[in-house]
Amino acid sequence: MKKVLKFGGSSLSEPPALATLLQVISSEIEKKNQIIVVCSALEGVTNRINDLVDQAITGKDVSGGVKDLEEFHYKLVRSHLEVRRQNQALLGLKLYFNQLEEMLAGIMALGEVSLRTIDRALSYGELCSAFMFTSFVEQFCGKAVFADARQLIKTDSNFGQANVNEEFSNSLIRSFIKENEGSIPVFTGFIASNEAAVTTTLGRGGSDYTAGIVAFAVDADEIQIWTNVDGIMTADPRRVDKAFSIPLLTYSEAVELSYFGAKVIHPPTMFPARSKNIPIIIKNSFNPSFKGTYIVSTSDKNGSLIKGISCISEICLITIQGGAMVGEKGFSGRLFSRLAGEGINVFLITQASSQHSISLAISPRDIAVARKVINLEFEQDFETGRLDKPDFDDKLSIIAVVGENMRQKRGLSGKVFSSLGRNGVNVVAIAQGSSELNISVVIDRKDLSKAMNSIHDTMFLSPVKTLNVFFCGVGNIGSTLLRQIDSHHSFLEVNRHIKLNLAGVCNSKSFIFNQEGISARSWKKDLEENGGPGSVNDFIEYAFSLNLPNSVFVDNTGSIDVSNLYGRLFEKSFSVVTCNKIGNTGDFNSYHHNKEVARKFGVDYWYETTVGAGLPIIKTLQELLISGDEILKVEAILSGTISFVFNEYKGERTFAEVVRMAQEKGFTEPDPRDDLSGLDFARKMLILARETGLKTEFEDLELQPILPENCLNASSVEDFYNELEASEEFFRALKNKAAEENKVMHYVGILYEGKVKTELMMLDSKHPFYNLSGSDNIISFTTNRYLANPMVIKGPGAGAEVTAAGVLADLVRVAAE
Numbered sequence: 001m002k003k004v005l006k007f008g009g010s011s012l013s014e015p016p017a018l019a020t021l022l023q024v025i026s027s028e029i030e031k032k033n034q035i036i037v038v039c040s041a042l043e044g045v046t047n048r049i050n051d052l053v054d055q056a057i058t059g060k061d062v063s064g065g066v067k068d069l070e071e072f073h074y075k076l077v078r079s080h081l082e083v084r085r086q087n088q089a090l091l092g093l094k095l096y097f098n099q100l101e102e103m104l105a106g107i108m109a110l111g112e113v114s115l116r117t118i119d120r121a122l123s124y125g126e127l128c129s130a131f132m133f134t135s136f137v138e139q140f141c142g143k144a145v146f147a148d149a150r151q152l153i154k155t156d157s158n159f160g161q162a163n164v165n166e167e168f169s170n171s172l173i174r175s176f177i178k179e180n181e182g183s184i185p186v187f188t189g190f191i192a193s194n195e196a197a198v199t200t201t202l203g204r205g206g207s208d209y210t211a212g213i214v215a216f217a218v219d220a221d222e223i224q225i226w227t228n229v230d231g232i233m234t235a236d237p238r239r240v241d242k243a244f245s246i247p248l249l250t251y252s253e254a255v256e257l258s259y260f261g262a263k264v265i266h267p268p269t270m271f272p273a274r275s276k277n278i279p280i281i282i283k284n285s286f287n288p289s290f291k292g293t294y295i296v297s298t299s300d301k302n303g304s305l306i307k308g309i310s311c312i313s314e315i316c317l318i319t320i321q322g323g324a325m326v327g328e329k330g331f332s333g334r335l336f337s338r339l340a341g342e343g344i345n346v347f348l349i350t351q352a353s354s355q356h357s358i359s360l361a362i363s364p365r366d367i368a369v370a371r372k373v374i375n376l377e378f379e380q381d382f383e384t385g386r387l388d389k390p391d392f393d394d395k396l397s398i399i400a401v402v403g404e405n406m407r408q409k410r411g412l413s414g415k416v417f418s419s420l421g422r423n424g425v426n427v428v429a430i431a432q433g434s435s436e437l438n439i440s441v442v443i444d445r446k447d448l449s450k451a452m453n454s455i456h457d458t459m460f461l462s463p464v465k466t467l468n469v470f471f472c473g474v475g476n477i478g479s480t481l482l483r484q485i486d487s488h489h490s491f492l493e494v495n496r497h498i499k500l501n502l503a504g505v506c507n508s509k510s511f512i513f514n515q516e517g518i519s520a521r522s523w524k525k526d527l528e529e530n531g532g533p534g535s536v537n538d539f540i541e542y543a544f545s546l547n548l549p550n551s552v553f554v555d556n557t558g559s560i561d562v563s564n565l566y567g568r569l570f571e572k573s574f575s576v577v578t579c580n581k582i583g584n585t586g587d588f589n590s591y592h593h594n595k596e597v598a599r600k601f602g603v604d605y606w607y608e609t610t611v612g613a614g615l616p617i618i619k620t621l622q623e624l625l626i627s628g629d630e631i632l633k634v635e636a637i638l639s640g641t642i643s644f645v646f647n648e649y650k651g652e653r654t655f656a657e658v659v660r661m662a663q664e665k666g667f668t669e670p671d672p673r674d675d676l677s678g679l680d681f682a683r684k685m686l687i688l689a690r691e692t693g694l695k696t697e698f699e700d701l702e703l704q705p706i707l708p709e710n711c712l713n714a715s716s717v718e719d720f721y722n723e724l725e726a727s728e729e730f731f732r733a734l735k736n737k738a739a740e741e742n743k744v745m746h747y748v749g750i751l752y753e754g755k756v757k758t759e760l761m762m763l764d765s766k767h768p769f770y771n772l773s774g775s776d777n778i779i780s781f782t783t784n785r786y787l788a789n790p791m792v793i794k795g796p797g798a799g800a801e802v803t804a805a806g807v808l809a810d811l812v813r814v815a816a817e
Contacts, residue, residue, distance in 0.1 A: 002034045002219065007285070010043045011285035015079065017228070040129065052104055053113055085138070145185050147187040161202070203268075205263070209266050211223050223278055223280045225265055228285065231290070232282055236452070239452050242457070250296065254270055256437060256438045282295070306412075306460070307403040307404075313448055314397065317359055318390055319359045319393075321358075338373045339370060342370075348440050349431065350430060359442075396442050401459065416459065420443070446547060453549040457550070465499070469504075473562070481808060484808055498815040513542060555576065563583035566578075566594050566598075566605070575604035575605065575606075585686050604813070613796065613802045615777060617779055632783055633752045635749070636684075637747065637777055637778050656724035678704075685751060702757035704757070741764075747759070
């Protein structure tokens with residue numbers, strides 16, 4: 001087999017990778033394969049020469065920079081070649097560097113430089129690399145010959161991006177290979193020459209193109225591109241942590257991905273390879289056993305709908321609009337021909353069907369020229385008002401979603417835009433060709449990483465969905481929730497495919513952030529040692545600035561200040577999970593506003609634990625309504641404290657003794673009146689009423705007090721207990737009355753016929769609450785479907801463990817959306 005092996009600069013610069021490349025060549029020769037090598041410049045050398053040219057123009061001394069480049073190459077020669085081979089290699093390199101230094105001296109004398117001279121200066125990177133590598137191949141692999149591509153690849157004089165004379169070049173390459181049969185040719189990548197033998201270059205990344213040109217000329221069976229990554233990835237791994245290698249691409253897919261920012265392979269490489277159906281393999285010289293990415297003519301029809309996501313991080317979108325465009329033949333032709341005449345590349349074009357406006361994306365470095373060209377070409381239209389002045393927005397990026405399997409797949413574009421919308425990413429412009437190979441979207445540059453991660457998660461059906469969680473409140477419930485997350489995270493990842501990435505934690509005085517994740521086990525130590533001072537407002541402002549996808553704010557407080565922030569969180573595309581009742585029990589307009597804003601921005605707002613802790617009460621109520629059922633009546637006991645007190649008020653115990661017992665067990669607040677006032681219970685009923693669609697205010701509730709006035713007005717907790725003892729006759733009379741009627745006494749919330757009330761009731765054995773025990777909560781829904789036998793939910797309705805578990809369940813619901 002004939003194989004063309006192109007070696008990238010990073011591979012040639014690192015001794016371990018360099019050894020790998022030489023072993024690859026030896027292995028191929030042992031297999032009797034014919035090998036042709038193409039070399040890039042060593043890593044960073046082209047940029048360093050560019051910098052030296054810039055310095056020379058300004059008159060700065062560049063001798064030190066040239067000396068550094070020499071030593072970079074000499075070091076590799078001395079470390080890899082036998083002493084007897086070093087002199088010839090070092091002498092050849094010295095000649096090249098002398099020529100470079102002389103050229104830079106000439107540029108310094110003139111104080112200016114042409115594209116022609118820049119091409120010649122840049123050529124020394126590849127000349128030195130390939131010349132040096134030829135010596136390595138000669139020593140380790142067998143007879144080798146240096147191939148200066150300037151003598152073999154002929155182009156026009158478009159310096160910086162020369163166009164290849166394919167027929168002439170093919171003839172020269174074939175003759176050279178034939179004349180040097182039995183030797184391993186080592187070609188310089190990137191460089192060529194025109195018919196006058198003046199050095200030209202094939203554009204940045206052109207060494208890949210050189211490999212394609214050589215492979216076409218010799219009818220190669222395979223092209224291998226050796227670089228420093230495991231093939232072409234589904235996205236840039238510097239932006240998307242979950243990016244993975246793509247095993248198979250078509251030429252068209254590879255062109256689209258590379259055109260829109262994937263830097264692994266130069267786009268023109270595909271054209272000569274595709275014309276002769278030569279497979280291209282992207283391999284990693286630092287991980288040679290990895291299969292890499294194969295680029296071939298046909299795609300795997302059973303593979304993923306998309307193959308990859310790439311981006312151009314900095315673009316300018318020009319928008320021109322006005323009546324002069326409507327029905328005007330040749331308008332677009334005038335625009336694009338003038339831009340092309342100035343060498344301006346247009347990445348994307350989109351035009352309204354009304355022909356009233358057109359938008360095009362260009363590089364920000366071309367803005368000044370584009371503005372001048374457009375103003376000159378359409379000057380009269382601007383002056384007469386037939387066209388508005390063009391708008392230039394240079395703070396944008398393009399994301400391209402690429403894959404041949406996208407063709408005629410319904411709903412795919414919807415998935416892309418839904419993913420972006422849910423994460424608060426505004427789409428400025430859209431373009432999709434008739435081939436349906438690429439969906440391109442223009443977005444705000446600050447949203448680029450978030451957008452790419454959200455699309456990647458959605459389109460590749462990532463096995464694990466990551467939620468970036470911002471945690472507010474680390475008291476009893478908050479710290480319990482963190483402990484549950486720590487003990488449960490492995491189960492969630494393996495069984496529910498959910499990763500909870502704790503990106504931020506705050507208490508009332510300080511906060512800490514880590515985009516990579518704060519340990520749910522050591523958060524307390526991290527907060528104490530590394531936390532910075534600040535308010536909750538400071539905390540969320542910093543969270544906004546991180547702009548992470550799938551962001552969730554968890555409120556474990558009982559603070560009105562925190563609940564007042566929900567609207568801003570929704571507007572920034574943060575979902576909210578809360579056990580804080582205040583957000584839903586203020587005035588109805590605030591409750592309604594929060595729900596509407598969350599809906600508008602496509603985020604979640606879950607608050608299951610505000611009623612009944614971990615019991616699925618709100619979720620059940622919502623699902624009954626969604627299914628078309630009608631809520632006729634709701635009865636509930638939604639206070640663990642009140643439930644315990646009335647369940648345990650039996651025998652000879654006084655009411656005061658039972659309340660003390662509840663306090664000792666931790667069922668009450670420090671002042672039991674906070675629970676026994678029934679206000680917290682009433683707020684839960686208010687939430688349920690609003691969830692059924694009622695515009696109920698707290699003042700509309702009818703609340704029967706549990707305690708006599710003298711108990712509620714006691715000056716201290718101890719006085720409160722004294723007043724309870726003094727009022728025992730009142731409580732005992734109620735207890736005796738219930739016993740005489742074979743009933744039990746409970747404080748019940750009732751939602752019926754649009755009204756909410758809480759009252760002390762005597763319940764007989766037919767009532768579903770009759771057998772309630774301990775501190776359990778219970779609720780019954782009487783509906784059209786559950787008329788004879790109401791739906792009953794019963795269980796623990798208070799306590800840090802069950803409340804935290806309910807918050808965790810709501811977090812999982814966010815991931816499931």
